[in-house]
Amino acid sequence: MSIDRVAIIGLGLLGGSIGRAVAQHAPAIATSGYDADPAVRAKARELGLVATISNTAADAVRDADLVVLCVPVGAMAAAARDIAEALPPQAIVSDVGSSKQSVLDDLRAALPGHAVIPAHPVAGTEQSGPEAGFASLFENRWCILTPPEGADEAAVETLSEFWRKLGARIEIMDAEHHDLVLAVTSHIPHLIAYTIVGTASDLEEVTRGEVIKYSAGGFRDFTRIAASDPTMWRDVFLNNKSAVLEMLGRFTEDLTALQRAIRSGDGDKLHDLFSRTRAIRRGIIEEGQDDERPDFGREH
Ligand SMILES: NC(=O)c1ccc[n+]([C@@H]2O[C@H](COP(=O)([O-])OP(=O)(O)OC[C@H]3O[C@@H](n4cnc5c(N)ncnc54)[C@H](O)[C@@H]3O)[C@@H](O)[C@H]2O)c1
Numbered sequence: 012m013s014i015d016r017v018a019i020i021g022l023g024l025l026g027g028s029i030g031r032a033v034a035q036h037a038p039a040i041a042t043s044g045y046d047a048d049p050a051v052r053a054k055a056r057e058l059g060l061v062a063t064i065s066n067t068a069a070d071a072v073r074d075a076d077l078v079v080l081c082v083p084v085g086a087m088a089a090a091a092r093d094i095a096e097a098l099p100p101q102a103i104v105s106d107v108g109s110s111k112q113s114v115l116d117d118l119r120a121a122l123p124g125h126a127v128i129p130a131h132p133v134a135g136t137e138q139s140g141p142e143a144g145f146a147s148l149f150e151n152r153w154c155i156l157t158p159p160e161g162a163d164e165a166a167v168e169t170l171s172e173f174w175r176k177l178g179a180r181i182e183i184m185d186a187e188h189h190d191l192v193l194a195v196t197s198h199i200p201h202l203i204a205y206t207i208v209g210t211a212s213d214l215e216e217v218t219r220g221e222v223i224k225y226s227a228g229g230f231r232d233f234t235r236i237a238a239s240d241p242t243m244w245r246d247v248f249l250n251n252k253s254a255v256l257e258m259l260g261r262f263t264e265d266l267t268a269l270q271r272a273i274r275s276g277d278g279d280k281l282h283d284l285f286s287r288t289r290a291i292r293r294g295i296i297e298e299g300q301d302d303e304r305p306d307f308g309r310e311h
């Protein structure tokens with residue numbers, strides 16, 4: 012089983028990056044695409060993100076071997092319904108959504124009988140839209156596949172091979188476990204960034220601009236993450252509710268323990284934790300998972 016034609020639904024950061032990466036790393040694969048927003052379709056045409064841009068989702072998928080839905084997780088069900096009538100029976104349907112259980116449920120409900128294999132390339136930026144993508148986005152990044160029980164192994168391998176061609180490393184796990192892990196490593200960090208920047212901005216009114224004016228590197232790093240797309244992240248929190256709430260409970264307990272350590276002057280506790288977290292950061296860099304990617308649209 013090999014992929015000759017891929018259809019990309021949603022031509023923003025992720026969809027546009029897949030289009031560009033296929034053109035660069037797997038030019039033999041034909042690309043087609045669709046976006047619900049006519050302005051995005053026009054921009055994607057101008058940028059040549061995929062070879063053919065259709066005016067309906069159904070037309071984009073009519074000849075596809077693989078369809079990748081690159082829309083916010085809250086829009087997956089509607090996007091799947093839009094392709095249902097035109098989807099070739101043997102086509103693999105996948106996605107790039109940041110949470111997986113609700114997407115798996117939505118795609119299977121909308122496309123009964125089709126090979127549905129959700130995926131999540133753990134690669135992105137705070138940017139969004141058709142101009143934000145770049146071909147190297149997936150290089151040396153994990154792409155997590157969450158096939159349902161009993162999924163066709165050949166289809167899982169075909170999808171893995173597609174992502175390997177774009178430079179990604181493959182991991183396979185079930186959707187529920189994915190959602191728990193990503194709640195800790197991605198979703199809660201974004202919630203914390205949104206919170207700290209929001210709190211600082213509220214305080215700004217009290218201190219007449221000083222919080223923002225004198226904010227140094229640490230706060231600026233949070234503002235990068237807090238600039239991430241509001242629609243995408245609203246949908247992630249609404250669709251990964253239980254894992255996020257469970258992990259947030261644990262996080263709150265740890266935060267309270269630190270608060271207590273500060274109040275009681277327990278310097279050892281603070282120092283131990285900060286040493287442990289420094290080692291984690293160094294481990295990430297040694298593994299090659301640091302931020303080596305183009306400064307695409309970065310302000311700093
Ligand atoms: N941004 C990241 O860092 C990142 C990383 C990994 C995965 N993801 C996931 O990738 C998906 C896309 O995110 P993005 O950053 O590319 O967002 P984006 O806003 O850049 O692009 C999403 C596009 O989907 C289109 N769209 C929305 N509903 C649609 C529908 N029903 N049919 C067709 N098109 C529709 C929008 O018009 C938009 O152009 C999300 O599920 C997100 O969780 C994002």
Ligand SMILES: O=C(O)C(=O)C[C@]1(C(=O)O)C=C[C@@H](O)C=C1
Pocket residue numbers: 108109132133134135136137196197198236239
């Ligand atoms: O680097 C960033 O800006 C990101 O937020 C990327 C990031 C992440 O949290 O790591 C964001 C959401 C995804 O689903 C995958 C990747």
